[in-house]
Amino acid sequence: MRVLLIEDDTVLGAAVRDQITADGHSIDWAKRLDEAGQYLDVAAYDLILLDLMLPDGRGQPFLRALRKRGDVTPVIILTALDQISDRIEGLNAGADDYMVKPFDLSELSARLGAVARRYAGNPNPLVTLGDLQVDLAAHSVHRAGKPVSLTAREWVLFEAFVQRPQQLLSKAQLEERLYSFESEIESNTIEVHVSRLRKKLGRERIETVRGMGYRLGAP
Amino acid sequence: MRVLLIEDDTVLGAAVRDQITADGHSIDWAKRLDEAGQYLDVAAYDLILLDLMLPDGRGQPFLRALRKRGDVTPVIILTALDQISDRIEGLNAGADDYMVKPFDLSELSARLGAVARRYAGNPNPLVTLGDLQVDLAAHSVHRAGKPVSLTAREWVLFEAFVQRPQQLLSKAQLEERLYSFESEIESNTIEVHVSRLRKKLGRERIETVRGMGYRLGAP
DNA sequence: GCGCGCCCTTCAGGTCAGTGTCAGGATCGG
DNA sequence: CCGATCCTGACACTGACCTGAAGGGCGCGC
Secondary structure (H helix, E strand, C coil), rough: EEEEEECCCCHHHHHHHHHHHHHHCEEEEECCHHHHHHHHHHCCEEEHHHHHHEEEEEHHHHHHHHHHHHCCCEEEEEECCHHHHHHHHHHHHCCCEEEECCCCHHHHHHHHHHHHHHHCCCCCEEEECCCCECCEEEEEECCCCCCCEHHHHHHHHHHHHEEEEEEEHHHHHHHHHCCCCCCCCCCCCHHHHHHHHHHHHHHHEEEEEECEEEEEEEC | EEEEECCCCHHHHHHHHHHHCCCCCEEEEEEEEEHHHHHHHHHCCCCCECCCEEEEHHHHHHHHEEEEECCCCCCEEEHHHHHHHHHHHHHCCCCEEEEEECHHHHCCCCCCHHHHHHCCCCCCCCCEEEEEEEEECCCCECCCCEEEEHHHHHHHHHHHHCCCCCCCECCCHHHHHCCCCCCCCCCCHHHHHHHHHHHHHHCCCCEEEEEEEEEECCC
């Protein structure tokens, strides 16, 4: 399941992100509404977690706009404001559920599970890129109808590209995705993994931008 | 169809009662085990919904006693999320199914429908995976026409795979399914159970994705 | 109550795929 | 043409995974 988290609190946000990835879902984390808008422009999500108080505006109008343009993605509101009026406003704006901070991470898991169950049985959405078919939930890739098996690292890398198609990703960004800071890798690991990906998925799939990074080529 | 609901939570109980009556069934609602015993003394039911945590005792011994005296009424267990490990015990005690709170009322309707169909003499829907035939409602697996007996843990594990075919399931997800969060298992139990499942169901049935988890192979 | 048997967990030893590193060659930009 | 950057085959090592066996807990039959 793909989740979009819109939350400016870095501590809470990190905790939520970790919990959700531990539950086996993938997550994108926007810290501002405009950033969230960018994510929504390029990808579809199965669930949105929305904080109501954000640096560049309140969540309700954002949610209202989302619904107005026909987006029916389930939305769970996260907020410190436990006032009933906010709750009502949130539900009026089109939220599906509501959680008041501070909340238990296990409770979050429970609600996630409820949403996920609603999706169980439905086929997963497929992303198509030329002759590639990508099932982000199942972590599977098919090339010309035949399954391609990717290793853990390869998948993480490829997922980064698929989630941000057309977008230029620097090696630093990719390294962070693979190794999350801690170990400053100083060899050409990324290049090697990109090379292996290309061998499996097709040479022209990932294009290199000299001195800058890589980008998923247009279908 | 006649349903006996054993549940002490008045809010959840009322919701379930309303849903079931709305579905056109009749229901008796006991809030304690001794009360449930009285109902069972005077009437026969087609289905029992059993909460595991009740004011006057736990559900498992009750269920065990029920089975011991030959009652084969289908039983669906209702359990809170933080008691998932109870479901193992529940299956051992003779439950037919379980639902984790909070659950969708529509999901409840679906399971009721399954029981009703079986009650009416119609066979359950079978999931076919190569030479395997799986009856999710009856908890039975046949391989090449011959019945395969799975233990409680094996079944829970296998069910997780069948419910999400093609999907990659991490060990963390599987552990959570088997043990809830509480007891962070630190050994290779999952591996051992997968190994046993493979031995019973066929080596190639469950494929391992190194560093990521397991997946039910395509038929 | 008491043993018996089933099931689950843990452990240890062995195997091998995945990964990081490196080096030589290819390619690009200026 | 030269330096910087990137590509990719080869290789060794780590740790993830498999599996047989041992030990303990629990229900069940006697």
